[in-house]
Amino acid sequence: MVVLNYRLTVQYDGTDFAGFQVQPGQYTIQGELERALAVLAKEPIRIIGAGRTDAGVHAEGQVVSFKTDALTVPIDRLPIAVNSLLPFSIRVLEAQYVPPDFHARYSAVRKTYRYQVFHGPVADVFLRRFAHWVREPLDWDLMRDAVQQLIGRHDFQGYAATGSSVKTTVRTMYAIEIDTAQRVKTIRFTADGFLYNMVRNIVGTLIEVGQKRRTVESVLEVLENRNRALAGPTAPPVGLVLETVDYA
């Protein structure tokens, strides 16, 4: 049989997982997807994820790809077949054949992450898995001013986890949109790529701006000094959602 290249769009509630990436003895999204696909293929399948989301981080539109000649399920029935073998916290939304050179991670040209914040005197039990609870109100206007400084092509090393090894820490931030119209406030980041912990480090810093514990200008200083120590804390994973991954 001919080897085909598959692309799946996957949604998950990351709360109960040790992250996307397979780790021995851990409950992971990749592990569950590979387990389900192996049942259908009757042989091991190794998948590639566009974004290796951390423990507790969610996805609305994660993209995974894999090659196999062993799947006999028609492509339009594949989501239903895989979903029947997955925990309810992971759902395959769509499956399609892609050209042989498609690679979920390397072919991605743009990703959008959303960070969700809930403010109120008491935490909301229905949002506790999906939004970061901040007790005191935030000054979102200051936060809007602060994010403008991050748009464009920059060295984001100051907002990356220390010790991560990547060829370059330069990324292009296409847009950062803050939406406070709903009960859950969102900060949406679109870039050509993200460094490890980059969104959560930016959000942790922005929240300090919203709390007036640091200046709007200090957000730019982190960039200019490329110094993680100048940034705020890493915001918790609970509020982070991988929204979409775009390909050329």
Place this chain on the structure above:
Amino acid sequence: MVVLNYRLTVQYDGTDFAGFQVQPGQYTIQGELERALAVLAKEPIRIIGAGRTDAGVHAEGQVVSFKTDALTVPIDRLPIAVNSLLPFSIRVLEAQYVPPDFHARYSAVRKTYRYQVFHGPVADVFLRRFAHWVREPLDWDLMRDAVQQLIGRHDFQGYAATGSSVKTTVRTMYAIEIDTAQRVKTIRFTADGFLYNMVRNIVGTLIEVGQKRRTVESVLEVLENRNRALAGPTAPPVGLVLETVDYA
């Protein structure tokens, strides 16, 4: 010290609980609230809930009452104190002193329950704890016609769980509102009281109307015949939320 009567407004995600009511060896909302209050009072406290919600049923505005002379926490600090001792799936929103004759269940004059339905080809991982997933679209106009027949004072025995013993099965349904404007569709019931499983039995029947598996008229026939066997299945607890409890 003087015995005071307390009223708490409580929110919970019922997914992981065996229901509101204390049962030996079970994880219950009442059990967790009583455990937390006993820590503060340094003696056992028995609480009364306005509605004894089932396993998996949620509450935005459950009301509980209890009497004690053993709490020394100021009333405005009581929610924070109790919340610090509760699991994150239960939150006390408000605490107040009430007159000695206030009883969370017997003093209630009106309750509102909301049932949440999500329709789509694939279940939504973020809604799986809070909405009943229906794969096929429903005819909500037929369902709107059907609920009109239930408004007013009726014997709801046909929509009650069989074998439940109550003095009377007559209740007054003040309103049933269907809202389909959002992604999560809701059916909101306001009545002077509800029989055991009444909302879920009505919803299970309404969904069959929406699926055109039974007629609009059959919804009234269940009432008139007082026959549970004529009604549809009991809708799952996941979609049910105790929204508010009103007092005179």
